[in-house]
Amino acid sequence: MDVKKVDxxxxxxxxxxxxxxxxxxxxxxxxxLVTGLPxxxxxxxxxxxxxxxxxxxxxxxLWNSIYLLILALLISIPLSLGAGIYLAEYAPDNKLTxxxxxxxxxxxxxxxxxxxxxxxxxLVIRFNMGFSILSGALTLTVFNLPLLTSNIENALRSVSDExxxxxxxxxxxxxxxxxxxxxxxxxPEIITGVVLSSGRIFGEAAALIYTSGQxxxxxxxxxxxxxxxxxxLNVMRPAETLAVHIWKLNTEGLxxxxxxxxxAASAVLILVVLLFNILAHYLGNxxxxxxxxxx
Amino acid sequence: MADSIISTDGLRLxxxxxxxxxxxxxxxxxxxxxxxxxxxxxxxxxxxxxxxxMNDLIDTxxxxxxxxxxxxxxxxxxxxxxxxxxxxxMVFQQPxxxxxxxYDNVAFGLRLAGIKDKQTLxxxxxxxxxxxxxWDVVKDDLNKNAQQLSGGQQQRVCIxxxxxxxxxxxxxxxxxxxxxxxxxxxxxxxxxxxxxxYTIVTVTHNMQQASRxxxxxxxxxxxxxxxxxxxxxxxINPKEQITNDYINGNFG
Ligand SMILES: Nc1ncnc2c1ncn2[C@@H]1O[C@H](COP(=O)(O)OP(=O)(O)O)[C@@H](O)[C@H]1O
Ligand SMILES: [Mg+2]
Numbered sequence: 241m242d243v244k245k246v247d248x249x250x251x252x253x254x255x256x257x258x259x260x261x262x263x264x265x266x267x268x269x270x271x272x273l274v275t276g277l278p279x280x281x282x283x284x285x286x287x288x289x290x291x292x293x294x295x296x297x298x299x300x301x302l303w304n305s306i307y308l309l310i311l312a313l314l315i316s317i318p319l320s321l322g323a324g325i326y327l328a329e330y331a332p333d334n335k336l337t338x339x340x341x342x343x344x345x346x347x348x349x350x351x352x353x354x355x356x357x358x359x360x361x362x363l364v365i366r367f368n369m370g371f372s373i374l375s376g377a378l379t380l381t382v383f384n385l386p387l388l389t390s391n392i393e394n395a396l397r398s399v400s401d402e403x404x405x406x407x408x409x410x411x412x413x414x415x416x417x418x419x420x421x422x423x424x425x426x427x428p429e430i431i432t433g434v435v436l437s438s439g440r441i442f443g444e445a446a447a448l449i450y451t452s453g454q455x456x457x458x459x460x461x462x463x464x465x466x467x468x469x470x471x472x473l474n475v476m477r478p479a480e481t482l483a484v485h486i487w488k489l490n491t492e493g494l495x496x497x498x499x500x501x502x503x504a505a506s507a508v509l510i511l512v513v514l515l516f517n518i519l520a521h522y523l524g525n526x527x528x529x530x531x532x533x534x535x
Numbered sequence: 536m537a538d539s540i541i542s543t544d545g546l547r548l549x550x551x552x553x554x555x556x557x558x559x560x561x562x563x564x565x566x567x568x569x570x571x572x573x574x575x576x577x578x579x580x581x582x583x584x585x586x587x588x589m590n591d592l593i594d595t596x597x598x599x600x601x602x603x604x605x606x607x608x609x610x611x612x613x614x615x616x617x618x619x620x621x622x623x624x625m626v627f628q629q630p631x632x633x634x635x636x637x638y639d640n641v642a643f644g645l646r647l648a649g650i651k652d653k654q655t656l657x658x659x660x661x662x663x664x665x666x667x668x669x670w671d672v673v674k675d676d677l678n679k680n681a682q683q684l685s686g687g688q689q690q691r692v693c694i695x696x697x698x699x700x701x702x703x704x705x706x707x708x709x710x711x712x713x714x715x716x717x718x719x720x721x722x723x724x725x726x727x728x729x730x731x732x733y734t735i736v737t738v739t740h741n742m743q744q745a746s747r748x749x750x751x752x753x754x755x756x757x758x759x760x761x762x763x764x765x766x767x768x769x770x771i772n773p774k775e776q777i778t779n780d781y782i783n784g785n786f787g
Contacts, residue, residue: 400629400631402627403631403633405589405592405625405627406627406631406632406633406696407632407633408589408592408620409587409625409627410620410624410643410647410649410695410696411617411618411619411620411621411644411696411700412617412647413617416647420643424634424635425633425634
């Protein structure tokens, strides 16, 4: 076969593969939305769940998922920024650094159930935090940190050395160069990493089953006292999330409409992740434009 | 020498254990263009980067000897490298504007120096862009991202970025070698123009360029200065045979 034909064939094969991936994605998302959305009502989002009776909603689970996500990001973004910046910009190229990088790689490939059990043994039992949002958020941080750290490290490493030298040659300190020149450039990549990890966090069940727990005591959204057990802001209360709720409905759901509720909840989960994506990219673009001054 | 602005004395530089500069003594004259020529890997960039302490950034580097800028040893612990690098600016081989607007690129060093007044900033940015001979091209487009410009234009913005902070010395490491011939000769003209007010030290691989624009030429080889003198003398009547060979393209 001549080169042209091979080239053509290769392109065709690649196209077919892309097609398969695209079809699979559309089928999965389509299936979830088609089975879930018709069950949806505004009401469903705003009423509490039912343990036994039919007609439960997902109000508290949805809130718990969002709240956990926010807390986990609040803890893991600053930490991973620090770690990523250190590894990319300051760490000497030696054995210790390689060791840390290897550890991070290993940590990022740990199955989430293992991270969950770690959270259970250390946070829930040893540190006596109980099944709580805090245990869950810290466990999610462990789960999230390695990926976000490598994401930030790689984003920084991808900036050419000329940019660093340009900053330093202007009299910037190392930190000023990082803050003023390197980070603004890497904002889009970092945002993408945060969005991906948010999707993972939002859909995570295994790491939370034994940490933030499987029960969702009814919340009173007018109670803003973070110490009160019925307050949505309380971090020491057990908090079943949307993903855990779906898992539970499908394994031990007692309500007769478990199928319906779980389908509807899955659709919500996907929509929220989608929404989060769009929002994050919008904010990321705005932030990048602001930081890099291009109007 | 009375009018030398930078002088090095017994400057040695090691990358780890490997000595890359073997004791360089060189006096750079004020408001002149000094060209550093020599085969690849002979230490021209390494030497240039000693003059504003850019080599500090490489962990393995150790330096002995002295580099004096206006009589002060820049390697003394008292030196404020931030200030030094504003007085001794640098332009690189690969144009490296930041991913900001043209305006913000040039204003960057000024803001860093604490200048906030919009009018002062505007004036200084305009002046720097004029000096770099690119004002007319970009004046209506100052908000455009500098990385969208052509290579030659990017290099001019980089020159303007350095000029904005009013340095005394501008170090240039093969500033035209990544550019097309036309942009390249335009940058040369700009350099000659700038040498009326600034001291320029430039590395170049282009012998014609060195002979056209420079006042002084230093020929480097294997981490040593083989010959240093007036450009005319070096090119017409070099003292060393090896300089003659290099200039005439017999090696390197
Ligand atoms: N960061 C570095 N680490 C180790 N060796 C280096 C480094 N930079 C340059 N060198 C070595 O120092 C010598 C001089 O390099 P350089 O100053 O870049 O030469 P030139 O600019 O004249 O081509 C070369 O042998 C080069 O391999
Ligand atoms: Mg060089």
